[in-house]
Amino acid sequence: MKPAPIDHNTVREMLRTATPDRVLRFIGQRHPADIALLFKGLEPPEVRQLFDILFSARRADKALKELPPELLPDILALIDDDKLSRMIVRADPDDAVTFIDSLPEERRERIIALLDPERRAEVRELISYPEGSVGRIMTTDFMTFLPSTTAQGAIDKIRERGELETFFYLYVVDEAGKLVGVVPLRNLVVAPPNRSLGDMMIADPIKANVMMDQEEAARLVSKYELLALPIVDESGRLEGIITVDDVIDIIDKEATEDMYKMAGLAEEDRVFTPVSRSVKMRLPWTILNLMTATLAASVVGLFEGTLHEIIALVTFMPVIAGVGGNGATQTATVIIRAIALGELEFSSAWKAVVKQVLVNICIALAAGGVIAVAAFLWKGNPYLGLVLASAMILNLGLVAGFSGAVIPLVLKALKFDPAMGAGIIVTGLTDAFGFLSFLGLATLFRGYLS
Amino acid sequence: MKPAPIDHNTVREMLRTATPDRVLRFIGQRHPADIALLFKGLEPPEVRQLFDILFSARRADKALKELPPELLPDILALIDDDKLSRMIVRADPDDAVTFIDSLPEERRERIIALLDPERRAEVRELISYPEGSVGRIMTTDFMTFLPSTTAQGAIDKIRERGELETFFYLYVVDEAGKLVGVVPLRNLVVAPPNRSLGDMMIADPIKANVMMDQEEAARLVSKYELLALPIVDESGRLEGIITVDDVIDIIDKEATEDMYKMAGLAEEDRVFTPVSRSVKMRLPWTILNLMTATLAASVVGLFEGTLHEIIALVTFMPVIAGVGGNGATQTATVIIRAIALGELEFSSAWKAVVKQVLVNICIALAAGGVIAVAAFLWKGNPYLGLVLASAMILNLGLVAGFSGAVIPLVLKALKFDPAMGAGIIVTGLTDAFGFLSFLGLATLFRGYLS
Numbered sequence: 035m036k037p038a039p040i041d042h043n044t045v046r047e048m049l050r051t052a053t054p055d056r057v058l059r060f061i062g063q064r065h066p067a068d069i070a071l072l073f074k075g076l077e078p079p080e081v082r083q084l085f086d087i088l089f090s091a092r093r094a095d096k097a098l099k100e101l102p103p104e105l106l107p108d109i110l111a112l113i114d115d116d117k118l119s120r121m122i123v124r125a126d127p128d129d130a131v132t133f134i135d136s137l138p139e140e141r142r143e144r145i146i147a148l149l150d151p152e153r154r155a156e157v158r159e160l161i162s163y164p165e166g167s168v169g170r171i172m173t174t175d176f177m178t179f180l181p182s183t184t185a186q187g188a189i190d191k192i193r194e195r196g197e198l199e200t201f202f203y204l205y206v207v208d209e210a211g212k213l214v215g216v217v218p219l220r221n222l223v224v225a226p227p228n229r230s231l232g233d234m235m236i237a238d239p240i241k242a243n244v245m246m247d248q249e250e251a252a253r254l255v256s257k258y259e260l261l262a263l264p265i266v267d268e269s270g271r272l273e274g275i276i277t278v279d280d281v282i283d284i285i286d287k288e289a290t291e292d293m294y295k296m297a298g299l300a301e302e303d304r305v306f307t308p309v310s311r312s313v314k315m316r317l318p319w320t321i322l323n324l325m326t327a328t329l330a331a332s333v334v335g336l337f338e339g340t341l342h343e344i345i346a347l348v349t350f351m352p353v354i355a356g357v358g359g360n361g362a363t364q365t366a367t368v369i370i371r372a373i374a375l376g377e378l379e380f381s382s383a384w385k386a387v388v389k390q391v392l393v394n395i396c397i398a399l400a401a402g403g404v405i406a407v408a409a410f411l412w413k414g415n416p417y418l419g420l421v422l423a424s425a426m427i428l429n430l431g432l433v434a435g436f437s438g439a440v441i442p443l444v445l446k447a448l449k450f451d452p453a454m455g456a457g458i459i460v461t462g463l464t465d466a467f468g469f470l471s472f473l474g475l476a477t478l479f480r481g482y483l484s
Numbered sequence: 485m486k487p488a489p490i491d492h493n494t495v496r497e498m499l500r501t502a503t504p505d506r507v508l509r510f511i512g513q514r515h516p517a518d519i520a521l522l523f524k525g526l527e528p529p530e531v532r533q534l535f536d537i538l539f540s541a542r543r544a545d546k547a548l549k550e551l552p553p554e555l556l557p558d559i560l561a562l563i564d565d566d567k568l569s570r571m572i573v574r575a576d577p578d579d580a581v582t583f584i585d586s587l588p589e590e591r592r593e594r595i596i597a598l599l600d601p602e603r604r605a606e607v608r609e610l611i612s613y614p615e616g617s618v619g620r621i622m623t624t625d626f627m628t629f630l631p632s633t634t635a636q637g638a639i640d641k642i643r644e645r646g647e648l649e650t651f652f653y654l655y656v657v658d659e660a661g662k663l664v665g666v667v668p669l670r671n672l673v674v675a676p677p678n679r680s681l682g683d684m685m686i687a688d689p690i691k692a693n694v695m696m697d698q699e700e701a702a703r704l705v706s707k708y709e710l711l712a713l714p715i716v717d718e719s720g721r722l723e724g725i726i727t728v729d730d731v732i733d734i735i736d737k738e739a740t741e742d743m744y745k746m747a748g749l750a751e752e753d754r755v756f757t758p759v760s761r762s763v764k765m766r767l768p769w770t771i772l773n774l775m776t777a778t779l780a781a782s783v784v785g786l787f788e789g790t791l792h793e794i795i796a797l798v799t800f801m802p803v804i805a806g807v808g809g810n811g812a813t814q815t816a817t818v819i820i821r822a823i824a825l826g827e828l829e830f831s832s833a834w835k836a837v838v839k840q841v842l843v844n845i846c847i848a849l850a851a852g853g854v855i856a857v858a859a860f861l862w863k864g865n866p867y868l869g870l871v872l873a874s875a876m877i878l879n880l881g882l883v884a885g886f887s888g889a890v891i892p893l894v895l896k897a898l899k900f901d902p903a904m905g906a907g908i909i910v911t912g913l914t915d916a917f918g919f920l921s922f923l924g925l926a927t928l929f930r931g932y933l934s
Contacts, residue, residue, distance in 0.1 A: 065707075067707045192670075202670075202711075219669050219670060220642075220651045220652075223673055224639065224643040255732075259517075278732075279728075283706075285735055285736065289743075292739075292743065293821055294817060294821070297810070297817040298814060304827070305836050305839075306827075306835070306839070309842045309843050312843045313847055316847055320851050323806060324807060330806065331800060331801075331803050334801070335799045338798065341795055341798055342795045345791055349781050349785045351781075351798075352777050352915050352919070357770065357774060360770070363747045364747045364749050364769075367746075368749065372755035386756065389755075389762075393759050393762045393763050397763055397766055397767065400763075400767060401770050401774060405774070457810070465802050
């Protein structure tokens with residue numbers, strides 16, 4: 035069904051022995067996404083060689099833009115300034131920005147200076163938009179038409195222009211360049227030749243401001259099932275478009291980010307990132323984790339007296355902490371995902387918090403009951419069960435439910451990522467509070483427990 | 485930029501007081517996705533009323549298909565069989581299946597029996613494909629052309645047929661219905677009227693078998709930046725298509741599933757799912773969690789003697805368990821995400837496992853060093869630090885790195901979801917093994933610790 039992968043070892047063998055032309059013929063008319071995969075696992079000289087072959091066939095930009103974002107910087111680092119700048123001049127404007135963005139700060143300026151003036155101005159404009167805005171990733175390669183253009187006139191203009199990267203809608207603008215409507219390509223196909231675009235356009239189409247957050251724009255495309263979203267400036271002038279394939283990339287990236295941030299991972303920490311870089315990126319989170327664990331440890335330290343007196347208590351500590359941590363993680367996951375999918379507004383957030391606390395209280399009642407009965411059967415002391423069940427309700431019901439729901443919402447309100455370190459923070463909190471409630475109650479009632 | 489939301493309270497007020505026509509005028513030409521949002525938070529009689537208004541305007545199917553999957557069953561339950569079956573007859577084939585799939589088993593058969601024979605056969609065919617396969621969600625509403633059709637002939641045929649749900653490619657089939665090529669709509673627009681589709685088609689296009697997993701098909705569309713993917717049967721006959729908006733839904737659903745399964749959540753457990761249903765869905769996971777926590781607890785129970793002798797050890801238990809659990813969760817997250825994005829094949833999986841173990845060992849060395857120094861400064865005993873650091877390296881370095889990487893891969897190999905309960909399982913394992921290594925080493929060296 036799907037194209038068979040190009041054999042990696044054959045390509046390496048050919049890079050050693052065959053002429054560039056033969057390598058190119060072997061790669062053939064394969065999709066750039068398949069060609070990009072070839073760069074994985076090549077040695078630096080082989081990367082340069084493969085790049086040169088693609089570059090001379092003018093196919094390097096299309097292939098490199100398909101690379102996973104964590105691999106692109108390493109490949110670009112192997113290519114000299116001259117070739118890199120020439121590739122950037124030939125690339126689509128949005129891909130040009132992707133390449134520039136993947137360069138280290140000091141090289142970025144050097145490469146921009148090497149571009150021809152037109153491309154330089156384009157790149158400078160796009161990278162002037164903040165990271166995370168749609169302006170930063172939109173393509174400026176689109177065609178506009180006046181409302182008076184006829185269907186036949188539009189077809190002639192498209193034919194003249196030739197291939198465009200992506201082309202699903204005709205954008206209709208007024209004399210000042212302000213977007214006034216769109217005509218889906220399929221409507222153009224069936225339109226009478228003399229009909230004007232102004233007559234058949236969808237007026238006042240869904241659009242986004244250049245400064246809109248990428249994720250918000252992606253949600254617009256997804257909600258309204260669009261193929262492309264026009265991007266306008268403050269005055270309504272059409273500045274660029276983002277297409278549905280960009281949107282898929284944004285959605286994938288967003289989901290990775292949320293899962294990663296929950297676990298305390300940096301986005302670049304991918305499955306084949308070098309060990310040293312992964313370690314460097316995980317260390318700060320490990321330190322945060324050591325700090326939250328130390329909080330839990332100091333709570334335990336407070337109760338050494340009680341524990342020494344009734345050593346059996348120590349056995350139940352992992353249960354209180356584990357179940358509380360899991361409940362908090364579940365709650366945080368539901369809230370974080372609802373925020374990402376645009377299902378949760380601040381106005382109705384309190385309802386969500388109340389609901390999560392209720393769910394956790396019900397589960398705490400059930401789990402507390404089970405553990406109370408188990409403790410009674412095992413240790414023969416009914417009070418131990420009561421203390422365990424009460425601690426479970428306080429920790430899993432109240433602390434886990436409340437912190438799991440509120441922490442992501444507060445982070446979001448403070449304009450941080452709602453998932454940031456959520457897993458580490460809520461499990462740290464429920465560890466600490468779980469020990470506090472369990473050992474605190476046990477200390478109060480120690481007369482009944484030993 | 486985006487359309488202002490329709491005011492919810494105004495609609496409720498109008499449902500009470502205004503004529504159906506006025507409500508319909510108020511909702512106006514709004515997008516079905518916006519109309520769907522109105523159903524949220526309505527009382528059952530209001531739901532029926534709004535449905536009836538949309539139904540009589542033949543807009544009910546388009547609106548309901550935009551509902552989040554966890555809300556659809558509740559709305560459909562309020563609609564009587566007769567209207568529901570008439571709506572399903574009018575709906576696009578893939579939406580018809582969505583509605584049927586949202587019904588309880590016993591009602592499903594009743595509704596299918598009420599459909600007209602043609603639609604009944606269509607629905608029966610689509611629901612005969614397994615859940616999770618592309619066959620199950622494809623639309624059968626597409627147009628085919630013979631290779632000999634001219635560009636002008638194709639345009640005439642499209643004009644005759646009128647509006648299709650989605651229409652980006654012309655599918656070229658042979659006399660037996662076998663897919664032989666596709667023509668992107670934009671190429672048709674600029675083609676000379678007499679040119680045949682056979683001449684301009686992309687031969688042997690990327691396609692998927694009806695039984696292909698939905699996620700795999702979504703990755704094909706995303707990788708090759710397609711707008712629609714043709715779905716064929718064993719003999720290559722074109723059976724349906726899936727479009728890029730389906731793909732976005734699949735990708736969203738997949739990401740939710742992975743995050744949810746990691747935390748031990750059922751997919752239907754959304755932010756506004758009723759409390760009783762959320763509790764019911766979380767309980768089995770809580771029981772699994774109680775079991776893993778009991779494993780950790782029984783390990784602790786083995787060492788009550790040592791703990792009683794050196795009560796200070798208890799303070800460090802949360803640190804060993806917490807840091808181990810977090811490391812394992814990080815590792816599992818990286819692996820699960822790489823599997824989902826198609827970045828990790830079984831053939832190279834051992835490299836990923838080795839890498840993750842190395843990363844965790846490095847982090848364990850650093851964290852173990854910190855905790856050893858801290859323990860020495862605090863308790864004045866260098867051996868305690870050594871025991872802590874060794875336990876950290878064994879638990880975080882080996883167990884967390886290995887289990888976090890291997891468990892998702894094993895689940896995947898066994899055709900389970902790689903994320904299934906991963907968070908609960910790996911934190912349970914690292915709790916238990918963390919206590920075993922820490923308290924075990926402490927017992928061995930207890931002469932030096934007290």
